[in-house]
Amino acid sequence: MIRVEGLWRTYQMGDHELHALRGVSETIEDGEYVAIMGPSGSGKSTLLNLLGCLDSPNRGRYLLADEDVAGLGDDALAETRLRRIGFIFQSFHLVPRLTAVQNVEMPMIFAGIAPSDRRRRAESSLAAVGLSDRLGHKPNELSGGQKQRVAIARSTVMDPGLLLADEPTGNLDSRSGAQVLDLLAELHAGGRTLVVVTHDPAVARRADRVVVMRDGEIVKRVQGQDISDLNGLFDISSEDDPSKQDLNTAREGDETEAVVPEKPV
């Protein structure tokens, strides 16, 4: 179980403070699939980075399996990321000079796993994402969808309980995006907890639960059947479509969108 209580994350911007998170509380059960939605700049990535122990809050508590993360030192945090958390990024973050299989091996190198064992595990992890025939390819020899599948193989190779994905389909065409979503669904079905930041309603539709953020706060929680009912609710592409505008509860957030352009994460 993951539990955050009253999380604040504040950036000092010159003489004024920018609150990326303003007292976020949420509980995510083991094995849950949660989508985080909301306009750009609403604090989704900030929250995900905190969940991933890459960042620490200015205020509030983060309990990862009943353990307060604030008490962990740098090495323990690294160890937590290594063994219990897998990251998937919008821009893949593969190391360009390494082949697919070498990229997947990387976490196991830090874990000190023996080369032969490592190789075998990396290969089977790549096989699970359908890339057995691309083991020796470098990232620039792979399509976007294939790169993201390598990244997924890498995120799961240490068999972590928690997978965090920040806009995993953001740089992909719809077909590769759908493939990636299928893989995520499979991983979820395998018992992993999955937290996905997304703009994509197709992603949200597959989640058990959708959490909507705005201005650093959780403004809405949508569950089960309601997700498909609120079809197109958070679809950015619907902005230009007047027929859908009325449905868009996150509309005010969309105005922020124009001022703060989305940065790739």
Place this chain on the structure above:
Amino acid sequence: MNPLDLLRFAAQALLQNRRRSGLSLLGVVIGVVAVVSLTAIGEGALRYVTTQFASLGSSIVNVSPGKNETTGGMPHGIGGVPNDLTLQDAIVLERRVQAVRAAVPVSVSTDIVSYRERGRSSRVVGVTSEFQQLQRLDMDSGSFLPESELDRGAAVVVLGHRVAQELFDNANPLGATVRIGSWRMRVIGVLQERGQQLGMNIDDVALIPVASGMRMANKSSVNRIMLDLYPKSDSKPVIAQVKKILIDRHDEEDFTCISQDAVLASLSSILGILTLVVAGIASISLGVAGIGIMNVMLVSVSERTDEVGLLKALGANQRQILQVFLLEATMLSSAGGLIGLASGTALVELGNLLYPRIDAATPLWAIAAVLGLSLGTGIVFGVLPAWRASRLDPVAALQGH
């Protein structure tokens, strides 16, 4: 992290940016080549001097007039010092000091040596027949000065190789009469060519009996006495004995007595110090190369911040990231060290082919020092960039800034 994985990871990172890695490595290569070749030259000079002394026979003790305060310097050659050594001193030394095989009194002057219309200025050196063995001189033709009473100076001369050539071209000088100053001397031998040897060129001299030399220079004393010791004799007690005998005879220590080994030893230590100084200066260039490496690593860290962020996200701890970048710097510098050693050695060998007289060779201590230094350079100058990388904030790093 397993050391092999670490090595492979660092090597792959370096190979990704070949040109930049290559250029920073070049700095180390140049520094190492400088150290390797300069110390090789120093060592070569040392060997050269040593073999020269060996060919002179190292068991020689020189007695020259005047008290030389700076013992260890080169013995006096010509004039300018009190002429207090006599033929009798030489006779007494040879007779009374057991280890002395022969005492050769030497008189030196400079005069015109001429034959018919040709003449040249030469060093005219008065010696005895024992001088041949003492200096290990070989004859080109004829024979060396004959054995005779010390005070009997025959009118005969042995010409150095070049003197003979310049006066006689290809004609046979044996039996000819040459003029030395206002004296006429019959040529009885010509020395084999030998070349420059520690400041004196035996090819350029005319050797005559010491009594003739003294008469020619109108002197009653000699410029030095060379004592040729029996093989394997220790020069120290000989010097002590010589001093005692001569002080007895002169009532004061108005002479300098020094063994060839002592000269060699002080020359060697001068050359050794010179080599060290030169090597030290050359190794400054290694420090400069280290700054180059630091610069390259800093650029590399700032270019690869997103990679550092990724490594952190994947679970690498600070120590592992530090290791990766430190190893990259160290690999750069030690690869530079090895390449520099190889090319420096090649350069030295090439030099040896071109100048065979000097047998240059990089001494082992220099090789060890240069490899240690280049390794150390990478570590010292790699620490700062690696430390920076390890401290990067992962979230900011993943965003590439």
